[in-house]
Structure formats: C-alpha cells, structure tokens
Amino acid sequence: MGSGTWILALLVLQSVFDGIYGLEQEVNRRTERISGSAGDVLEDDPVGRLKVFVYELPSKYNKKILHKDPRCLNHMFAAEIYMHRFLLSSPVRTLNPEEADWFYAPVYTTCDLTPSGLPLPFKSPRMMRSAIELISTNWPYWNRTEGADHFFVVPHDFGACFHYQEETAIERGILHLLKRATLVQTFGQRNHVCLKDGSITIPPYAPPQKMQTHLIPPDTPRSIFVYFRGLFYDVGNDPEGGYYARGARASVWENFKNNPLFDISTDHPTTYYEDMQRAVFCLCPLGWAPWSPRLVEAVVFGCIPVVIADDIVLPFADAIPWEEIGVFVAEEDVPKLDTILTSIPIEVILRKQRLLANPSMKQAMLFPQPAQPGDAFHQILNGLARKLPHDEGVFLKPGQKILNWTAGPVGDLKPW
C-alpha cells in the first residue's frame, strides 16, 4: 500500500507541474520575446548609459525652416524634428559637453518642400556643411574627433547622399564631412555607397495618433491573404516601367492582378488602415528607395510584412530579428510570390503573428509624442549606447587631420 500511495502522489505532483508548465506555455504562446543579434535589447533603458550634448545652433538651421513650412511635422521625414525635440527634454541630455559621449547638431535638412510636399535636397549639402563649419569654429569638440562622436539624423531617401535619384546619389556619395560621424537614417541597403558602416537605420515617421484611431477589434477575422495599395508604375517619371522599383512593383501587378488571393490596387481607400488589420500579408516592395512607411504600418497593424527589396537593411536590424518576423522575397522571385507565400508552414506564420503581436515590437517602430519607453527614440539611443565606449581611433592625435574640407562637388562648397 505504501508504494501505491507514493506512486499516486508522484502522479499527482507530475500533473500539477504539467499544469503549471502548460500555463506557462499558454502565456508564452501569446507573445514571444523579441531578441535580435545584439540580444534582448528592445526594452533597454538608455538613461544612464550615455550622455548627449545638443548643440545650440542658430534657428536658421532648424526653427526658422520649420516655421516656414510646418508640413515638415507630418511627412515621413519628420523624425529629424521629433528627435531634436525629444533630446532637448530627455534625461540623457547633458548641458556639460565635457561629459558627453555623443554630440548632436539639429539641422533640418529635409524641410525644404515643394508645393506638393516633397523635400528638395539640393540645398541640404550646403546647409549641413555650413552647420559643421559653425560647430567646428565655435566649439572644440568637432575638431578633436573630426565628428567621430557626433551623430546626425538624415532621414531623406538616400540618407546623407542628399539626392532623391539613386544614380545621382551614388555619384555624390555620402557628404565627405560626415565621413566619420554616425548617421541615423531611414535608408539601408547593403553594399551601397549611401549606407556607411555603423549607421543606425530607423523607421520612417508614421503618425501614431492617426494609426491609433483606426484600430479595429482584434477578433475581426483576417480574411485578406495579401494586401497592397500603392503605385505599380510611376507614370509621371517612368512611364514605361523598369526604373521605378527596379521593375518589381510592375512585376507584382502583371503577375497577380487577376489572382483572387491578392488584394492589390492603386486605390486610395479611406479604410486603408482597417484593411491592413484584416490582411495576413502586406506587401512592402521598394519604390524609388528601398524603404517605405508600409513596414511601420504593417508592424503596427499585425500584418506580416513581405519585403521585396534586395539587400535592404531594415530598421534597428541588430535589435529586431527581421528574418523571423517578416518574409523576404528576392526581386527575381516575384513571379513566384504566390507559391512562396502559400508554401510557408502554418506554424511559421503563427509564430510571425505572435512576434508581431508583441507590443514592444510595435512601440519600437513609432515616434510618439511625448516619448514612451521602448519607442523609436529610445531604440536610437540604445543603438548609440551600444556603440560606446568609443574606440581609440575616435580621438585624433594632435596635428592629425583626416577630413578634406574641399572634397565633394564644387556646388557644395558655396556658403548657405
């Protein structure tokens, strides 16, 4: 009888533990922690890990430009303005430049807008150069490192190449004076002139309130398989196709316009955000530049992003394991997109949805006002903190000069 009761007790204990384990599994089934190549760093708190000094530039570099055109606060390049505002009131800001690890110069280079709202980058190199000249003459911190412990936010199409057209951007290359600085930019493509090592890739700005107001109940069944709204051919600038998006968007249209699983069109529905929440996959193909706000929208609305952009570098790539969250399709595989998407195992899709449901993932893509823990501002600071401590090459030896102040196209040398 004794052994019988022991066995019974063991069985009871085992079932209890199984129950607890099952509960844990249940909780884990809901969301999964996101950890990228740098580890589980999405929820790190940058306060106390770095100090940032914000240069007080004359308002012609920032406030006056914004005052001239307040539309800059709403377009997808608004991150530069919001980053400045965030840093001014953040606990990582220090007023003592001697103890600063990083230096920030607020120059709004993407705020010269056409009447229809598109930024013109033609004056941006001169503006940036003029700001750097100002910094280097009025403070000693630029010259002692030639900018290696400075960072700049350059959210335009091709970053610090300051042009919207890829060939011209490649020809120009990154502004020479920014050669040693850290660039915080939205553009990211491997083996590309306009992405230098050590840059921090950020998501484009998407208005968080606007997205919040369009949320629908999460139990609304996802019944659209693939969703996309946008251009396939840019008839204004590339009427025959082949240049825009390297022909990938046109290929999507030609192959899948008759496919019932693909809800793709050039419409502008008012229910765009609601439709994304009813879709399983959202296409995020490249346009004139490889990045797009669609990625942010897809992540916020829980739709698995299908990224069609070869060699793209996605935001915060060291903190977020994009391979596990999104689906990457090579541009040459676009004709087989339906086969690729329908042959993903269901467990993998469920896991991707679980990762996307993690609130820290959504928070990391947004620039809310006021800033919240875990949002894109904090991810940028975390990225900067991970680059500390600065290595030996940052501080120049006395008399050492690396930058050539007259390099670059002649037009850039004119004063701004």
Next chain:
Amino acid sequence: MKQSAGQHPNRRPYSAAVPEEAAALRPPSFLFWSAVHVLCCLVSAALGFRFSRLLFLLLFSPASHHHNHHHHVHLLRQPPAAVIPFPPPPRPDLPPPPPPPTVAGRVGVGRHGIRVRPWPRPDPAEVARAHEILVRLQQEQRLRYGVKDPRPVIVVTPTYARTFQALHLTGLLHSLMLVPYPLTWLVVEAGGVSNETAALLAHSSLPVVHLPFHEDMPVLWNDRHRFEARMRLRALRVIRERRLDGIVVFADDSNVHTMELFDEIQKVQWMGALSVGILAHSAAPDATAKRQQRASEQETSPLPIQGPACNSSGQLIGWHTFNYLPYAKKAATFVGDGVTVLPTKLEWAGFVLNSRLLWKEAEGKPNWARDLDEVGISGEEIESPLDLLKDASFVEPLGNCGKKVLLWWLRAEARYDSKFPSRWVIDPPLEIVVPAKRTPWPDAPPDLPYQRIANEGGHVEKHVSKKVRSYRSKRSSRNKKKHETHVDTQVSEMSSAQEK
C-alpha cells in the same frame, strides 16, 4: 509631369533637377549638350520613337549581364541593349557607364526588365492552400481574442412548407453552418413533418431536431404571428424536457443573421435583448405606393429598429418598438398579399435566453422567470419572450446596448397568385386547378366569372388533401371571395395594359 498623391511621393520631374545642377557646374558644355538634347527630342517627336536608344545601341556595345538573368523568364518590356541611366545628357568627361554601376553587389541601378511568368494565373491548389491557412489563422485568432469557453447554441426555427421555404431555409442553414460553436437546431414544422423540409435539412451536417406541430399555418398574418409563438413554445418545452444546455436563439427562417450575432450572444447571463433591423419591404408594383413610401421614409428614420433602449449608463430603461403609423393603410393581412408585412411590437428574434432558464431545476436560476409549465396554458397568448418573465427589467441589453444591429427581420412570401417555377411538378395532380388571375395562361379563357369560382371553392374545401400545393388553390379561391373588388380593378388595369 505631375506626381500622384499617395502614401509615397513620387519623385520630382527630372527637368527641374537637371538644369539647376548642371547649370551650376559647366555652362559651355551644358549649352552644347542641352542643344543636342533638344535636337534629339525634336527628332524623336518627328519619328515617333526615342531614337536615342537606337543610337546608343549602335554606338555602345551591350555589356549588360541582365540578359543572362532574364533568358528563362519572359520579359514584358525588353531592356535596351546598353543599359544607360536615363535621361540626363551625358557629360563629356564621364564615359557612359555600362551596367552594373560603381557599387559592388548584384543590385544595379538603371533599367530592369519586368519579370512576368508565362502563365500568370492562380493555381487552384495554391488557392486552396491559402484558404486552409486563412481558416487556421482565424481559428487561432478566435482562440486568442474571441470568446473564452463558448457555450453551445440552440436555434429555434418555426417553419412550414411553402413556395419560399427552400429559399429561406437554405439561407438560414448556410448561416448556421458557419457558426463556430457547437449548435443544435430545433426546427418546428407546422402541418407535421414533411418530406420537403426534411430533404432541405438533410443538406447540412448540423444536428437537427425536426419537431412536428400538428396544426396548419394560418393564412392571416396576425394569426400567423401568434401561431409561430406557440410553435416556439413547443420547442422550448422540448428543450426543457431534454435539458439541452446552451443559449437559445430564435432564428426565423426568413431572417438574416450576422456572424457577430453568435459571438455577441455568448455574453448573455440569463436573458438578453438585441436590436433587430426591420426590413418591412413593400412589394407593391404601383408607383403611388412607392412615392408615398419614399416620402414617409424621408420623414422618419431610414430603418426601423426594434430593441432595447438604454440610458447613458447602459442600463435597460425601455424598448424601441415598431412604429405602425406610416404603414397604417398598407399592411398585409394574409400571407401572399402583395404589400408590406409588418412585425409585431417586439419580435421573438430579438431575444436570446440561457436554456437553464427553462429547466425545472437549475442552479442559480433567477426567480424573476416564470416556470415554463405555467406559460401558455388555458389559452394565454404569448406575444414576446417577455411574457416568459415575471419582471422584464432583468433583461440584459446586448450589442453595445442595442446600438449594433446584428440581425434583420424580414418576411417575404410568394404572392398568392404567383406561378410555381417551371420545373416544379405537382404529383399527384390536383383535383381542381384554377388559373391565376395575374398571369393568364394562353389557353385559358381570359376572365372567369366570380360566381363559378365561389361555388367551386366550397367543393375544394371538402376534397382537398393535406398536400401543400392544393392549399394554394384553396387559399386563392378563398381570398378571391374576400378581395373581389380589389382584384377586379387590378385585372381591368392589366387587361387595359395588355390591350395597349
């Protein structure tokens, strides 16, 4: 060159860019090359195609490795042999770069082909797989966000065999097949269990309890509403006897139900009330009725709704019922009348109950519910489920306190003189067949005297069998007696119309 508005701004026209940049750099060569550019544009305009491409093809050898890529895929547009970045005038000191450009790696700038596979049609196997994926994902969504511990649903439907039964019952059947919860369907049929209804119900895989109700459905709408209430009581008694567990929904076969309804009713504790949209349609073909209806619709709200009324804190304070005034003269009185069918003040469809409310003994059963055995006896008329309760204030308002309309009430029956669809067979043939007034058959005399029909109507009542179809002639002859004048005027209109 305008860019379209949208999520992603297009690029600006090149013409804005190039002169600004180039002008800053080299004035004399710029002038030369812009002159060449203008000349080329004029020549192209004259020829009708961009001959500069032809020129580049002849002058520069093709070094593109894009061709190798694309051989196995049909190209919608052929890339030019020399893939030159388009279209600024080439600067003299810079030789036109052959692709790939200066960056290493396989992604190149410049013109790419648009890859289209030879047969861009959906593969049915893939579409089926995609639907399987969607089903599984929706199941997972329901597990995550939907109702926890869903209770089974018991659906009560009164029905009888008639022209539109197949239409209504099949619609309801398909709706119920989509409900993701375990479901029991109690179908109460007036006139006993018939083969037609059984055949329709056999199309589903739902557990159906087919209950006979051994009285015939009356003809007048008021009688029919009360009759249906008695049929539903019969079903409730069966639920009580068998102690079926779940949430009772009164789904009439002609109503339209949304799937959210079945999710919403899971919230009910004991008895809940929903908002029902009333589709009181008018089938009258004459224009005057339509005009009147449109005018009346503009005055009142666009859609009448029956349901609970709440105060601002979400508590039930009363009921929205149907407003009969606009329809005072135009209500249908008998089934098959061609005018608007009106609902009762509070339709059964707008209420749901926990089946334990009906049981003799159930734990937690509230005392504000009457015992089912006492309801309906000694000729008591049950008009709405509120008669099952002692106190109606305990009813829970569902659907965001009645603001969300989750089902639609509709009564649409075939007109009394409508023809059967052509492939229907009446077997065995009826003893007496009277041609319909509205659709005169080609070989029948145009006008039958009313006296003869009235006499024959008497005969028909005696000989008629229980078959449904003979029911029609009985009904039509009886109705002709009642509405002689009405039909007369219609017929004279029809004949005058025909003469034209």
